[in-house]
Amino acid sequence: MRSKTLFYLLLMIPVSISSVMLIHGCSPDKPEPVRISIIPDNEYDPSKWGEVYPLEYESWLKTRDPRPAGKSKYKKGWDNKTIYDKLSEYPYLAAIFNGFGFGIEYNEPRGHYYMMTDQVEVDKSRVKPGGACLTCKSPFISKLINDNGNALYSMQYADSVKLIPEKFRSLGASCIDCHSNKNMEIRTSRWTISEGLKTIGKEEISRQEARTVICAQCHVTYIIPRDDKMQPTGVIFPWKKGKWGDISIENIISQIKSSPSYVEWTQSVTGFKLGFIRHPEFEFFTRDSVHFKAGLSCADCHMPYIRTGVFKISDHNLMSPLKNDLKACANCHPQARDRLKEDVIAIQDRTASLLNRAGYAVSTATKLFEAANNLKGTADTELYKKAKDHYIEAFYRLIFIGAENSMGFHNPSEAGRILGDSIAFAYKSEALLRQAVTKAGMSLPPDIGLDLLKYLNNRGTKKLNFIPRQELPDPFGIQELLVPRSATGI
């Protein structure tokens, strides 16, 4: 007992020295939390944590605030309280996603405060899997799985939400998702990430790595495997062939293709049964990006240290670094912020241009398959199957970068590689398909109309329509030369 007390006393010495340093303005690297009392186990209510850590609580609450407009070119979610429709931004996606919830309503993200609200309010087709959808939204998910077992995954979404205590039904990522109540260390709270890390053989996690892993609870792609009746049976991260720092798009595609239980929807234009890829920020950033190799974590750019009065805290108002004037970058990049912002936009413009190219190449191939499927006698041929294989490779690469939330910034050269391959696979697919059809003694039109407005307008029960001013066209204007506007059907 005695030696333990001594141990704690010794521990307190550096803490109090650093608090003194803080007050005198000579700040150490890591903010020291101002601790007032103890947080009980299983305390879900952030306002209770806020009684102990008021500064982080106030900062966390600000994820509710609208974002300033005019700062970010590509990530405008909730700027001036506007919701941005991804299908209007990238209209080709509407044809590609037709037949799936994402083809009905698909919005740019906004602050953490809204994650449950947005899920409850989105078109019902998006939450069709049911309780599984709560996995990266509600802090109650682990408790719900403990209480209800696997039945939770396939339970009707509305019923699963009712299992959350009423007061907390619209509560999104909270203190308890990221922190231990005992010592405030950051720690994950979901089995999905624990399983995922096991899959890639990652056992030891440094504190700096934890500042990335904490976000990888949710900012990752996942699969909702189904049984024979298409009922969801769980949530998994498709990282089987990956390693820490090397989970590639190729790894992810090979796992999605490895089992029929990973088929999540049927693409209506082609009739193909496909999987899906969501927001792979973690996989994309950690695959050898310049900043990952330089030792950075997600929190370094999205939760920079900020000063509130005499205290220094980690900014809990997570947002696009462009929207808070790149304050996280200044420590390492002393150049003028306008210059740095130009560098970011230059990377994003190049990615956006390639994304457009890949998007139109894949949507063109999508419509050509539709036309080919209407002809008799090609679908079983070897050439057709090869064309379909290439199409699927192009499709997953396109939606990987389309769903990644930084428009290439997190890993610019990897974005170029993936989209370059997507474009190559899409063109090869088209060539193979044309060959298949020609061989059967028929032909496809040289230019195929994309008919995009048909897929963009009158979507779902909200009757959502294309919003022309939200479209993000190729910033270099090259796309028009390849697929003229008149062929898009917009």
Ligand code: HEC
């Ligand atoms: C519990 C799941 C979860 C965790 C953990 C999580 N996020 Fe998020 N994050 C989301 C969801 C969901 C959204 C979109 C919310 C919406 O649109 O309603 C989001 C949105 C964001 C946004 C956009 C905010 C805005 O104002 O537009 C950023 C930036 C972000 N997250 C970064 C991070 C970082 C960095 C971490 C780790 C420190 C992290 N997130 C941890 C689920 C999570």
Ligand code: HEC
């Ligand atoms: C080197 C700094 C840096 C690192 C490290 C970083 N990001 Fe980002 N992130 C950015 C920038 C810059 C953008 C683009 C913002 C924009 O276009 O407005 C961005 C965009 C995002 C967005 C979309 C924001 C929005 O408003 O819609 C999310 C979500 C996000 N990052 C999450 C993460 C996660 C999770 C990690 C770690 C796996 C991470 N980021 C690592 C700088 C960084």
Ligand code: HEC
């Ligand atoms: C999305 C994950 C996430 C959520 C949600 C979150 N935090 Fe944090 N918090 C972090 C990270 C990351 C750090 C930096 C920790 C580090 O580097 O060791 C941090 C640091 C802290 C610290 C240490 C001092 C500081 O500011 O760096 C306190 C105290 C804290 N958070 C309180 C809270 C409270 C209270 C809430 C809920 C109102 C909360 N956090 C919600 C991720 C989160």
Ligand code: HEC
């Ligand atoms: C902890 C230090 C650190 C922080 C914080 C940081 N960077 Fe960097 N950044 C680096 C390093 C190191 C390199 C690589 C430099 C080199 O190799 O020349 C780099 C490279 C870059 C590059 C050029 C490389 C590329 O990816 O094309 C850009 C642009 C950039 N950073 C932007 C940002 C932005 C924007 C932020 C904030 C959101 C940021 N950085 C935050 C350290 C940092």
